[in-house]
Amino acid sequence: MGMDERVEAVLRDGRAPGFHGLVVMRGGEVVLERYGAGPDHRLGEPLGHVTFDRDTLHDLRSVSKSVVSLLYGIALGDGLVPEPGAGLMAQFPEYPDLAEDPGKAHLTIEHALTMTLGLDWNEDAPYTSPLNDEIAMELAPDRYRYVLERPVAEEAGKRWRYCGGATALLGGIIARGTGRPVEEYAAEALFGPLGITDFAWTKGGDGVASAAAGLRLRPVDLAAVGQLVLDGGRGIVPGGWLREALRSRVPIDGSFTYGYQWYVVDEERRRVQGRGNGGQLLVVEPEEELVVAVTGGNYDQDSAGSHALVAAVLGL
Structure with a gap:
C-alpha cells in the first residue's frame, strides 16, 4: 500500500x-x-x-516555538542576540529585584532553549484557563516579569519541563536584540x-x-x-x-x-x-x-x- x-x-x-x-x-x-x-x-x-x-x-x-528557535539562530548569526551560554537574568535588567534571587543567578538562555529552567510552571490545565501558566502569562500586564518571577522548583538544567514562558523570553530577547x-x-x-x-x-x-x-x-x-x-x-x-x-x-x-x-x-x-x-x-x-x-x-x-x-x- x-x-x-x-x-x-x-x-x-x-x-x-x-x-x-x-x-x-x-x-x-x-x-x-x-x-x-x-x-x-x-x-x-x-x-x-x-x-x-x-x-x-x-x-x-x-x-511556533520551533520557528522561534530558527529566528534565534538567524539573529545569533547576525550578532544581534547573545550566545546560549549567556546569563538569562542579565537580558532583563529592568527587574533588579528578580535578579537578586540567588536561585536564579545561574540561569542561562540555553536553559530557556531546552525548557530546563527549573521554575514552577504548569501547563496541564486547558489552554482556556488562567490556571494554565501560559494563559496566565498572556493575560499578564508584563509577560517577561510573569515568567521570571515564578518560584524556583528545582535546579536548572536537570529536567525538561514544558514551559511556554521559556519561549516568551526567547521572543523578548530576539525583539530587543533586533530592535523590532x-x-x-x-x-x-x-x-x-x-x-x-x-x-x-x-x-x-x-x-x-x-x-x-x-x-x-x-x-x-x-x-x-x-x-x-x-x-x-x-x-x-x-x-x-x-x-x-x-x-x-x-x-x-x-x-x-x-x-x-x-x-x-x-x-x-x-x-x-x-x-x-x-x-x-x-x-x-x-x-x-x-x-x-x-x-x-x-x-x-x-x-x-x-x-x-x-x-x-x-x-x-
Whole structure:
C-alpha cells in the first residue's frame, strides 16, 4: 500500500478526527496535499466552521516555538542576540529585584532553549484557563516579569519541563536584540527569503506577539519551513545553529528527547518535530527526505489523529 492509500485509509476510517490539513514534501517537492473542514479557533477565539484549502492560515500553536528557535539562530548569526551560554537574568535588567534571587543567578538562555529552567510552571490545565501558566502569562500586564518571577522548583538544567514562558523570553530577547517585534523580524529574516508573504501572529493582552503559540501559517508554508530545516538552513538559518538546535539534549521519554525548542526522536530513523496543541505537527525525516505538515482542530484534546497521519506517511 502506497503513501496515498495509507493516508486515505486513516481519513476514511475516521482515525483523524478534527483533521484540517496535510502537506507532504519529498525531495523538495509537494507530493501529497489534503484539506478538511470543521470548527476552528485562533488561540481560543472561535472562527466558526471553516472549509480549509491551500490558502487558509492555521494556528500552529506550539510549533511556533520551533520557528522561534530558527529566528534565534538567524539573529545569533547576525550578532544581534547573545550566545546560549549567556546569563538569562542579565537580558532583563529592568527587574533588579528578580535578579537578586540567588536561585536564579545561574540561569542561562540555553536553559530557556531546552525548557530546563527549573521554575514552577504548569501547563496541564486547558489552554482556556488562567490556571494554565501560559494563559496566565498572556493575560499578564508584563509577560517577561510573569515568567521570571515564578518560584524556583528545582535546579536548572536537570529536567525538561514544558514551559511556554521559556519561549516568551526567547521572543523578548530576539525583539530587543533586533530592535523590532518578533513578527517583523520573522517576516524579514525567515519568511521573506522563503517567499512566505501571508502569515499572522496572534498577540497577548500586552500587545506582544505570542512567541510560544501565536504563529499562523498556511500548511504549505509550514512544510516549506520544514524543507528549509531538512536542507540544512540554505544560508537563511545558519547550518551550525541547526546542528546545535536539532541535537538530543534533554531526555523526555525514552527515544523522545528535546533540543532547542525542537523535539528529537532519536531512533533508527531519526526525525525532528515541532508539535502544537490540537494536532499541529511538523515532522522532518532526513533519511527519507520527507517533510510532513499537519493541522487539526482537536484543541485541548487527543492529537492521536495527526500522529496517525504522520505514521501513515512515514510507513511506520
